[in-house]
Amino acid sequence: MRRAIALVGLFFWACGGGKAGIAPSPPSPLPSGPAIPVTRAQGPLRLTVTYPAAADTVQPTDSEFILGGTGTADARLSVAGVPVPVAPSGGWIAWIPFPDDTAYVVPIVARAGADSQLLEWRVHIAPRFHPPATAAWVDSNSFEPAGTLRWPAGEGMRIAVRAAPGSIVRLKLRSGTTVPLVPDPLPEEPPWGIRAFGTDTQALHLAARGDRYVGWLAAEPIDSSALLEVSNGTDTARVRWPLVLATLDLTRPDVIVLDDDTARTGTTDSLTVGKAVPYGTYQWFFPTGTKAVRTGIWDDQVRLALSASQSVWVNASDVHQLPAGTPPPVGTVGSVRLTSGPHSVTLRVPLPDRLPFRVEEGGRTLALRLYGAHSDVNWMQYGPTDSAVER
Secondary structure, three states: OHHHHHHHHHHHHHOOOOOOOOOOOOOOOOOOOOOOOOOOOEOOOOOEEEEOOOOOEEOOOOEEEEEEEOOEOOOEEEEOOEEEOOOOOOEEEEEEEOOOOOEEEEEEEEEEOOEEEEEEEEEEEOOOOOOOOOOOOEOOOOOEOOEEEEEEOOOOEEEEEEEOOOOEEEEEOOOOOEEEEEEOOOOOOOOHHHHHHOOOHHHHOOOOOOOEEEEEEOOOOEOOOOEEEEEEOOEEEEEEOOEEEEEEOOOOOEEEEEOOOOOOOOOOOOEEEEEOOOOOOEEEEEEOOOEEEEEEEEOOEEEEEOOOOOEEEEEHHHEEEOOOOOOOOOEEEEEEEEEEOOOOEEEEOOOOOOOOEEEEEOOOOEEEEEOOEEEEEEEEEOOOOOOOOOO
């Protein structure tokens, strides 16, 4: 773990964290651990951009990170006309202002000796919303959730939208149900770039904007006729909520199997990553063949039940439905065996089905969490004494 922390800090320092044109401050002292050598890049000049990629669409902000490499540590670099430090690894990172434009070309110039390169990098920026002069308005890019959704009947979900401050906000459904939305008291979430690379901790503390409204929607079939109504004084704005929702019947479990190599190319890692929220950070790694119950679908993201209180989101492309009537996977852990080898010790946990699991690493421990299993362990075979296992 210390090595991982050191790597993160080293990457930030090596890439020249800080605003373009401003020399970065030395990094904070890292936890003690082995030093990680950095090989000085001495290859040919080769200017690249890692983020934002050509296919990325950057969410509208007034500034953003851009990072990449030069191929050589001897390069002199400027991004949008501002000098940017180049790390010994040849990497670089800059923080630049973005204009109010959906297609911005960033000029990047690198020089090394007599060689030079110009890269005009096109950044696609999602359209920014500018509140109109009217008293009542709705940001049509702010609906959460939006798209196509399948959700368990009666479970409910949080909804949110940005609208004129001080308004009365209601969502009206075809069924006659009216869902009130109230001002969101929580502070605004800082951009991901600030969370990942920002050194100013004050930038993480943002106040509530006053123009964000939240509500609770009980899951019922919804089509494109759902109407959001925003009233502010004598002015009223109405707009369709871009959501189509169908309900799931969990009394008839929808059992799936995970497989990221359906084309049988053999070029995948045979793992499906799991996230706590749609499109979130990877926290689970499920081998091909893992079975689970599907409890929700949001566009290309699928929610799976791990236990009565734990869910995980995976990519829909890795999810394959089993025949109707397939029962949910279950298992009983009745025996555990430790087998020593010349350089390792193997823990074997026999199970009748491929249940989801997670391995959690501690300083001197490994914890195996099995989802959907019952414990009936009465005997544990340790085998020969192994120095890797203390007790």
